[in-house]
Amino acid sequence: MTKDEYFDQKEETASRDEIELLQFQKLEILLKKVYASNSFYRKKFDDFGITPSDIRSLNDLPKLPFTVKKEFEEDQAKHPLFGTNLSEPLENFARYHQTTGTTGKPLKWLDTKESWEWRGRCAAMALWAAGVRPSDIVFFPFAFGPHAAYWGIFEGVWKVGALAIAGGGWDTLQRIKSILENQVTVICCTPTYALRLAEVAKENRINLSESSVKITMHAGEPGALIPSIRRKIEEAWGATPYDYPGLTEVGAYGIHCQYQKQAIHINESGFFIEVINPKTGESVPEGEVGEMIITNLGRSCSPTIRLRTRDLVRFKKSTCPCGRTFRMLDGGILGRSDDMVIIRGINIFPPRVGEVVEGHLVVGEEYQMVAYSEKGGEFKVMIELIEGRNRDEVAKAIREDLRQRFEIRIEVEVVPHGTLPRSEYKSKRFVDKREDLIHR
Numbered sequence: 001m002t003k004d005e006y007f008d009q010k011e012e013t014a015s016r017d018e019i020e021l022l023q024f025q026k027l028e029i030l031l032k033k034v035y036a037s038n039s040f041y042r043k044k045f046d047d048f049g050i051t052p053s054d055i056r057s058l059n060d061l062p063k064l065p066f067t068v069k070k071e072f073e074e075d076q077a078k079h080p081l082f083g084t085n086l087s088e089p090l091e092n093f094a095r096y097h098q099t100t101g102t103t104g105k106p107l108k109w110l111d112t113k114e115s116w117e118w119r120g121r122c123a124a125m126a127l128w129a130a131g132v133r134p135s136d137i138v139f140f141p142f143a144f145g146p147h148a149a150y151w152g153i154f155e156g157v158w159k160v161g162a163l164a165i166a167g168g169g170w171d172t173l174q175r176i177k178s179i180l181e182n183q184v185t186v187i188c189c190t191p192t193y194a195l196r197l198a199e200v201a202k203e204n205r206i207n208l209s210e211s212s213v214k215i216t217m218h219a220g221e222p223g224a225l226i227p228s229i230r231r232k233i234e235e236a237w238g239a240t241p242y243d244y245p246g247l248t249e250v251g252a253y254g255i256h257c258q259y260q261k262q263a264i265h266i267n268e269s270g271f272f273i274e275v276i277n278p279k280t281g282e283s284v285p286e287g288e289v290g291e292m293i294i295t296n297l298g299r300s301c302s303p304t305i306r307l308r309t310r311d312l313v314r315f316k317k318s319t320c321p322c323g324r325t326f327r328m329l330d331g332g333i334l335g336r337s338d339d340m341v342i343i344r345g346i347n348i349f350p351p352r353v354g355e356v357v358e359g360h361l362v363v364g365e366e367y368q369m370v371a372y373s374e375k376g377g378e379f380k381v382m383i384e385l386i387e388g389r390n391r392d393e394v395a396k397a398i399r400e401d402l403r404q405r406f407e408i409r410i411e412v413e414v415v416p417h418g419t420l421p422r423s424e425y426k427s428k429r430f431v432d433k434r435e436d437l438i439h440r
């Protein structure tokens with residue numbers, strides 16, 4: 001591999017020992033600062049009877065308590081405006097973002113100039129690994145409001161030195177025209193919106209696969225690692241899709257390189273990730289599915305230490321031809337530990353059902369999954385088809401495919417076109433109406 005392959009060759013190709021040493025040095029600095037000046041974590045550590053000096057190696061990390069998102073929510077509600085998870089005076093902070101609030105009240109998250117630089121650097125590493133270079137023209141075809149992910153990519157494009165175009169204020173057709181007119185080579189949006197752009201282009205007799213776009217970068221939804229969605233984006237755009245996984249309160253921890261279609265590297269110079277059994281809290285062996293626990297190492301001003309993400313992941317065993325030594329997650333986010341639905345005794349993860357459904361749909365079609373009650377285990381898939389498709393045949397084929405894959409009968413209902421919600425940001429493909437979970 002040549003030097004041009006990496007944004008930071010030294011960090012990205014370091015040996016295991018070097019990586020772990022760097023991680024521990026960063027962790028030590030983080031814990032010292034946080035214990036001295038962050039009342040949220042100082043209280044947590046004191047309640048747990050632990051101080052930074054008890055952590056003498058990365059193996060000691062499990063001695064620290066987990067953090068759950070609810071603690072941040074309660075802290076922010078109790079201590080307006082921004083809660084107590086701040087290790088610096090308010091005047092040092094320079095950026096405000098918030099979570100989408102899909103599971104509760106949105107969390108507010110602040111960055112200093114220094115931590116925002118770090119975020120941009122993480123994004124630059126991910127962009128570079130996807131093949132983005134200073135000569136590229138990068139288009140952002142939607143307005144991202146207060147949500148951090150795409151602002152982070154925007155900053156990353158700046159760090160790479162490519163040309164960024166903000167296409168937020170336009171309608172979909174104007175955006176398509178700008179992509180063509182400016183010979184854009186990279187677009188950054190959700191997989192759903194990339195396909196929506198292709199749908200509108202097609203309606204206007206424009207073939208985007210003939211455009212100069214060669215890379216599509218996706219945050220907010222996991223589609224770039226799902227074979228059926230990848231295929232659709234590749235067909236519609238003639239481009240390669242890349243995943244950019246992250247969380248507002250944590251940062252973007254993933255690097256999706258050109259050699260992986262269904263796995264990502266962890267940015268181990270910026271993050272320490274553990275995989276645990278969600279029931280026991282113990283770490284699980286490599287290759288086994290468990291809950292992802294994230295500690296970020298570059299954002300000491302508003303840190304997350306051992307955050308329980310509820311996202312299920314699995315470490316991948318093999319090495320990668322790209323030469324990056326950072327560990328990999330096989331399949332990215334495999335599901336949510338609390339989204340699991342039990343239908344007649346069988347555990348089902350809605351995203352896995354969605355993948356099967358996606359494979360039967362063409363551009364312009366939508367679907368949504370609804371879970372009704374834990375006890376009865378009712379679960380239904382609603383699909384929206386474009387004109388000219390045989391409704392009964394498609395529904396039957398999906399039902400049959402689902403039965404083969406999960407060994408269970410799942411109801412598939414065809415609804416009129418335009419019934420299901422479409423969004424420029426995150427499409428809500430799974431609606432959880434199970435009664436016992438409403439007040440969770």
Ligand SMILES: [Zn+2]
Pocket residue numbers: 257258259260265320321322323324
């Ligand atoms: Zn790689």
